[in-house]
Amino acid sequence: xxxxxxxxxxxxxxxxxxxxxxxxxxxxxxxxxxxxxxxxxxxxxxxxxxxxxxxxxxxxxxxxxxxxxxxxxxxxxxxxxxxxxxxxxxxxxxxxxxxxxxxxxxxxxxxxxxxxxxxxxxxxxxxxxxxxxxxxxxxxxxxxxxxxxxxxxxxxxxxxxxxxxxxxxxxxxxxxxxxxxxxxxxxxxxxxxxxxxxxxxxxxxxxxxxxxxxxxxxxxxxxxxxxxxxxxxxxxxxxxxxxxxxxxxxxxxxxxxxxxxxxxxxxxxxxxxxxxxxxxxxxxxxxxxxxxxxxxxxxxxxxxxxxxxxxxxxxxxxxxxxxxxxxxxxxxxxxxxxxxxxxxxxxxxxxxxxxxxxxxxxxxxxxxxxxxxxxxxxxxxxxxxxxxxxxxxxx
Ligand code: GLC
Numbered sequence: 008x009x010x011x012x013x014x015x016x017x018x019x020x021x022x023x024x025x026x027x028x029x030x031x032x033x034x035x036x037x038x039x040x041x042x043x044x045x046x047x048x049x050x051x052x053x054x055x056x057x058x059x060x061x062x063x064x065x066x067x068x069x070x071x072x073x074x075x076x077x078x079x080x081x082x083x084x085x086x087x088x089x090x091x092x093x094x095x096x097x098x099x100x101x102x103x104x105x106x107x108x109x110x111x112x113x114x115x116x117x118x119x120x121x122x123x124x125x126x127x128x129x130x131x132x133x134x135x136x137x138x139x140x141x142x143x144x145x146x147x148x149x150x151x152x153x154x155x156x157x158x159x160x161x162x163x164x165x166x167x168x169x170x171x172x173x174x175x176x177x178x179x180x181x182x183x184x185x186x187x188x189x190x191x192x193x194x195x196x197x198x199x200x201x202x203x204x205x206x207x208x209x210x211x212x213x214x215x216x217x218x219x220x221x222x223x224x225x226x227x228x229x230x231x232x233x234x235x236x237x238x239x240x241x242x243x244x245x246x247x248x249x250x251x252x253x254x255x256x257x258x259x260x261x262x263x264x265x266x267x268x269x270x271x272x273x274x275x276x277x278x279x280x281x282x283x284x285x286x287x288x289x290x291x292x293x294x295x296x297x298x299x300x301x302x303x304x305x306x307x308x309x310x311x312x313x314x315x316x317x318x319x320x321x322x323x324x325x326x327x328x329x330x331x332x333x334x335x336x337x338x339x340x341x342x343x344x345x346x347x348x349x350x351x352x353x354x355x356x357x358x359x360x361x362x363x364x365x366x367x368x369x370x371x372x373x374x375x376x377x378x379x380x381x382x383x384x385x386x387x388x389x390x391x392x393x394x395x396x397x398x399x400x401x402x
Contacts, residue, residue, distance in 0.1 A: 255294075
């Protein structure tokens with residue numbers, strides 16, 4: 008199959024996948040009917056990016072649905088249940104939605120809509136600004152944004168949280184108990200949104216990188232220097248406080264609890280290359296994506312280095328490759344002018360998504376699909392290399 012034929016096949020299958028997952032009346036895609044039957048915040052943003060790359064106007068509709076769930080103070084919950092009366096007591100006190108959030112991918116979604124030549128409804132720009140404002144208002148601690156549950160980083164069972172869990176040996180039951188315990192230790196604000204925790208507060212490198220990128224892109228969309236400044240400040244603080252010269256990666260800065268596990272060399276520690284002004288840090292981190300002893304793998308990048316003691320290529324967030332991470336690594340490579348690396352990441356991701364039959368995540372060594380299948384966010388592979396150019400992703 009030629010590259011052109013492969014891309015055409017990828018687009019055909021991605022369009023079919025999203026179309027089948029589309030909930031017409033509700034205006035969003037369920038990530039997977041059985042495992043994930045609700046609206047997930049960053050998943051929906053990746054659907055928007057994929058819809059936009061496919062030239063489908065449901066991009067705008069799904070983004071409107073995302074913001075329709077916004078709280079009065081700007082907060083966006085990480086899950087909205089398909090039925091507003093559903094209550095999940097381990098995700099906070101609210102009916103209808105979770106009390107936690109997820110990385111702010113919605114500004115990238117707005118950009119994707121614009122780049123596809125679709126008009127951005129003005130109201131969505133205001134809503135994106137108020138969502139980001141809520142993060143800066145409620146979650147800024149000593150210059151970095153914090154999360155108060157691992158779910159908020161999106162990387163649920165990452166080894167970076169092991170110091171809180173108290174073990175490097177992953178066991179489903181242990182993690183379920185841990186997640187519940189952390190949810191019960193959250194402090195909730197007036198609207199029921201999580202704002203703090205007595206047990207788990209951490210400033211993840213990846214969450215901050217995605218937020219800094221969002222702020223910079225919003226600054227460009229609105230031509231507003233306040234957002235550009237916020238982006239620059241966050242990036243500079245990451246370099247000052249979260250650069251780990253030993254690993255050549257950014258680590259996650261613990262605020263309440265935590266410990267050494269925050270320095271585990273996971274590939275999301277490369278993501279501040281998206282926003283840093285420090286070229287040396289960026290190239291040291293990005294070079295590890297082409298190093299076979301680190302993250303480079305046939306269907307990678309892998310989530311941990313090959314020889315790392317906690318590397319498990321098939322275990323949930325402890326080794327496999329994930330579409331949202333690959334998407335942002337690809338953007339980071341473009342942002343730093345690493346076109347060849349960006350192309351390599353795009354090619355590997357597309358090949359893996361096809362081989363893994365649009366799985367939630369996959370084994371980076373073999374491309375074997377893992378987790379839910381099919382899972383809609385894998386469709387974001389169609390955006391890699393197509394709708395964005397080195398200049399257009401806000402770069
Ligand atoms: C898992 C992932 C999370 C994602 C959700 C739905 O919980 O860890 O990042 O949003 O599934 O796909």
